[in-house]
Amino acid sequence: MKKDAKDLYSKIGYTFINSQLLDQALTHRSHKGQHNERLEFLGDSILSFVIADKLYHQFPKAREGDLSRMRSTLVRGQTLAEFGVEFKLGDFLRLGPGELKSGGYRRESTLADAVEAIIGAVFLDSGIDNCQELILNWYASRLEAISPEINQKDPKTLLQEYLQARKLPLPSYTVIDTKGQAHNQMFTVECIVEGMDSFTCAGTSRRKAEQKSAELALHKLKNEAKK
Structure with missing residues (x-):
């Protein structure tokens, strides 16, 4: 080592x-x-x-x-x-x-x-x-x-609310690849936000891959808004 x-x-x-x-x-x-x-x-x-x-x-x-x-x-x-x-x-x-x-x-x-x-x-x-x-x-x-009283929202919800507040089209999510056996799969999902490059992430479930890609998209949108 x-x-x-x-x-x-x-x-x-x-x-x-x-x-x-x-x-x-x-x-x-x-x-x-x-x-x-x-x-x-x-x-x-x-x-x-x-x-x-x-x-x-x-x-x-x-x-x-x-x-x-x-x-x-x-x-x-x-x-x-x-x-x-x-x-x-x-x-x-x-x-x-x-x-x-x-x-x-x-x-x-x-x-x-x-x-x-x-x-x-x-x-x-x-x-x-x-x-x-x-x-x-x-x-x-x-x-x-952390506490149940604190508002906990997942990245997909936050991205949707961010776009809705600015009257922008909602994102779309597409599974572009699936690897592995049924009990051991890895999903690759593409998140598309109008006017931006697509965001691609992988996860052990479709939902996790979608959440990861939504998180990247939201991070990019917020950074662009600061410029």
């Missing part, structure tokens, strides 16, 4: 037994070798379970809809990318030349995917108990701050 990768252990709060799992978690599909998409798939499911379990017990009187919205807020790409920035993952990612040149190490979706892949890698390295403890440590301040 390289010294800089060992530095990452202290940032994420976990030391790998099998350092090759971390190497894989940090490897983008544009880079040669075994990339992190399978670990990302695994980490996505584990994260959703851990956060759902925590919210269920933390808010015993909350309704299902409130629990779902809080979970969506906590596991969405923007939140995961914030962890990626906190951990300085951009300094450790293994990217192909083209992705590196285009600034992929700063891209929200790339950082978010790597965080999910690290979760999957930790699970394989030492099991669900250690993985759950690590996730809850990461999320401690966010779990303390």
